[in-house]
Amino acid sequence: MTKQEAYERFELAEGADLQEVRRKFSEMHNDYRMRIENAPTPRMRQSFERGLETLKEAYSLLNGSAGMDDTVDLPHTGQSFRAAQAPETEEPSRDTDIPTDPHQTENTRADRIKQSKPNEPQQAKQEVRPAKKTKSFGWGILVGVLVVFLLLSVPVLIKLWKYKKRDAAQTSEQPIVSESSPDTTAETVMPPQPPELPAELSSTQLSSAEATVSNTSSASSQGTITAQAKAIYEQAIAFNNRKEYTQAVPLFRQAAEQGEPSAKYMLALKYELGQGVTKSETTANKWYKEAFSALPAAAAKGDADAQLRLGQLYHFAKGIKRNYTEAAKWYLQAANQGKSTAQLNLGALYANGNGVKKDFKAAVKWFRLAAEQGDETAQSNLGVRYERGEGVKRDYTEAVKWYRKSAEQGYAPAQVHLASMYDNGNGVSKDYAQAQQWYLKAAKQGDARAQYNVGYNYDEGYGVAAISWTEAVAWYTKAANNGYTTAKRKLGEFYIFGVGGLEKNRSKAMQLFRAAANDGDDYAKSYLQVISDIEQGKVHYLNTSVADNRIYMTPEDITKHNDLLPWIINKQGSGWSFNVHYSAGPNAHVQIFPIQRANMEKPAPIDVASFTNYGSSSPMEEANGEHSVSIATKGVEKGYRAISYVYVVGHFQGDTKEELKMKVPIMVCWKPKNAY
Numbered sequence: 001m002t003k004q005e006a007y008e009r010f011e012l013a014e015g016a017d018l019q020e021v022r023r024k025f026s027e028m029h030n031d032y033r034m035r036i037e038n039a040p041t042p043r044m045r046q047s048f049e050r051g052l053e054t055l056k057e058a059y060s061l062l063n064g065s066a067g068m069d070d071t072v073d074l075p076h077t078g079q080s081f082r083a084a085q086a087p088e089t090e091e092p093s094r095d096t097d098i099p100t101d102p103h104q105t106e107n108t109r110a111d112r113i114k115q116s117k118p119n120e121p122q123q124a125k126q127e128v129r130p131a132k133k134t135k136s137f138g139w140g141i142l143v144g145v146l147v148v149f150l151l152l153s154v155p156v157l158i159k160l161w162k163y164k165k166r167d168a169a170q171t172s173e174q175p176i177v178s179e180s181s182p183d184t185t186a187e188t189v190m191p192p193q194p195p196e197l198p199a200e201l202s203s204t205q206l207s208s209a210e211a212t213v214s215n216t217s218s219a220s221s222q223g224t225i226t227a228q229a230k231a232i233y234e235q236a237i238a239f240n241n242r243k244e245y246t247q248a249v250p251l252f253r254q255a256a257e258q259g260e261p262s263a264k265y266m267l268a269l270k271y272e273l274g275q276g277v278t279k280s281e282t283t284a285n286k287w288y289k290e291a292f293s294a295l296p297a298a299a300a301k302g303d304a305d306a307q308l309r310l311g312q313l314y315h316f317a318k319g320i321k322r323n324y325t326e327a328a329k330w331y332l333q334a335a336n337q338g339k340s341t342a343q344l345n346l347g348a349l350y351a352n353g354n355g356v357k358k359d360f361k362a363a364v365k366w367f368r369l370a371a372e373q374g375d376e377t378a379q380s381n382l383g384v385r386y387e388r389g390e391g392v393k394r395d396y397t398e399a400v401k402w403y404r405k406s407a408e409q410g411y412a413p414a415q416v417h418l419a420s421m422y423d424n425g426n427g428v429s430k431d432y433a434q435a436q437q438w439y440l441k442a443a444k445q446g447d448a449r450a451q452y453n454v455g456y457n458y459d460e461g462y463g464v465a466a467i468s469w470t471e472a473v474a475w476y477t478k479a480a481n482n483g484y485t486t487a488k489r490k491l492g493e494f495y496i497f498g499v500g501g502l503e504k505n506r507s508k509a510m511q512l513f514r515a516a517a518n519d520g521d522d523y524a525k526s527y528l529q530v531i532s533d534i535e536q537g538k539v540h541y542l543n544t545s546v547a548d549n550r551i552y553m554t555p556e557d558i559t560k561h562n563d564l565l566p567w568i569i570n571k572q573g574s575g576w577s578f579n580v581h582y583s584a585g586p587n588a589h590v591q592i593f594p595i596q597r598a599n600m601e602k603p604a605p606i607d608v609a610s611f612t613n614y615g616s617s618s619p620m621e622e623a624n625g626e627h628s629v630s631i632a633t634k635g636v637e638k639g640y641r642a643i644s645y646v647y648v649v650g651h652f653q654g655d656t657k658e659e660l661k662m663k664v665p666i667m668v669c670w671k672p673k674n675a676y
Helices: 003-009 018-038 041-063 104-115 120-127 139-172 216-221 228-239 245-257 261-273 279-300 303-318 324-336 340-352 358-374 375-387 396-407 412-424 432-443 447-458 469-481 485-497 508-517 522-534 555-564
Strands: 550-552 568-569 575-583 590-593 613-615 623-634 640-652 658-670
Touching: 003 041, 018 041, 041 245, 041 375, 216 613, 228 245, 228 261, 228 432, 245 261, 261 279, 261 303, 279 303, 303 324, 340 358, 340 375, 358 375, 375 396, 375 412, 396 412, 432 447, 432 568, 447 469, 447 485, 469 485, 485 508, 485 522, 485 640, 485 658, 508 522, 522 550, 522 640, 522 658, 550 658, 555 575, 568 575, 575 590, 575 613, 575 640, 590 613, 590 623, 623 640
Parallel strands: 568 658
Antiparallel strands: 550 575, 575 623, 590 640, 613 623, 640 658
């Protein structure tokens, strides 16, 4: 073992401080002791003991000592190791002569054997030597010699018989793998979200991880996968499925070191995801390479787990070049053996046309097979197909059925889909409260889209007891931190005005608007333009007159207006106003008023301000004058944060009829009714 390998054994960077090595050794040493104490079979106990010896070897190398005493100065916790137990009727009985003390090393066992042996030969000779030499050997002396010989030999024979019996019990014992072992594909390893498919196919982003690679060459050289390794792997899968990753990883490592190829893949995956271990791409890639070298042979022999893992290696390009065709080939073989994850992933390949011809009917077939086995991701994907009418006739009721099955298993994307069905009244009666409840379930799991929707409902008052900008801010913040674009823009609105429990922070608001704009959010781009125009004192004139008519704002009015922004309306029902000047040509008169979105040509510009009430002028016949343009939101419960333009029209009548238009940037906030 090299020093680099020793550091890797302790999951430490090369050259780490010796105190950190000792701390890690103490921690891992106790963990091994717990596993040894709770091993379900002597075989597995021996495996854990070998792992402990490797740990000691690594510690000795880094500590600069030839050996160490594993019973001195090591804290011992009361933590118990949780292992999947075989049925009691199948548990082999333990030979009482096998030492049960997990702290007892091989050396101390040898000492016990040595101490139990009879005395050395010279001692025997001294005991049978006659006290007095005679000229003849009588029968008495001969009988005495035989008696002494028998007394000395019988203990030896008894001890040898016991040790032979113990060895026979150990070598004949095999771990029993029940046919009811947990499904080894139940962990969620799904395709990354492709552009053609909805979010239900998105997977956890794979990052890098640091793993320990040791004793793999000896296991691989055996060329066979033992029943013991397979049993350990299945125990690890059971822990993994319960998300008990710190328990799963050591077992994946044990199985991997004994040559189980699927365990090598899962160990690499755990280190990539950082589940139960520290992340390190380099070490994870070592395990992926180990997996790829071992999986093809096992897959070719019909091992369904190996077929699935090999398909995943090709699918996700882990340690090898991506090859959808090979992925589909191996998924198909595993899927035909009933592996639900293989069925799910094969369905995804058909839905995307990756490695196979795009075929929604085939995708539906495989999604359904996995869904009927209870796979929550497949159930959600099947619901999407029914909602969209892809590969099946569109059926909202059937979509709701499958979304609900998945959502009730806690699958966040399905919970979001089900909430959306309630939002829109598709397949169920429209129910904003139900929608909010399902969004909330997904949001608590960290789903960014759900977090945004929960915040939006508090913002707008859908399905909640009362509008709450404080709650809206809390959920928008979570969604923005998870990268949800619209939430960044919404959160920026609260910072620019200093509402919703936030202090006014223009810098933070601009940062969020730019981030959303960089993500492609057109509204955020519009916000940045509005703010820029306010800072530069710009008003946009959208057309020119053919009859010497004009509407405009003076530089003084623009400055007076803009210096007040951003502005918060302090009284319910109050409005915002600014002065617009005009000059009319000969025989002309004019009316000036703001344009409501509903009265604009479709589609209306995204930057137009919304309002319910406005002030319009009477026809003004003087050649020059001004009008105070005002807008307000009255009779509504929700608030409104306007970072937009008020579109103004001057409707001229006379010898020449025409409409002149301009837009004025504003930043004005109307709080919710319950906040006044």
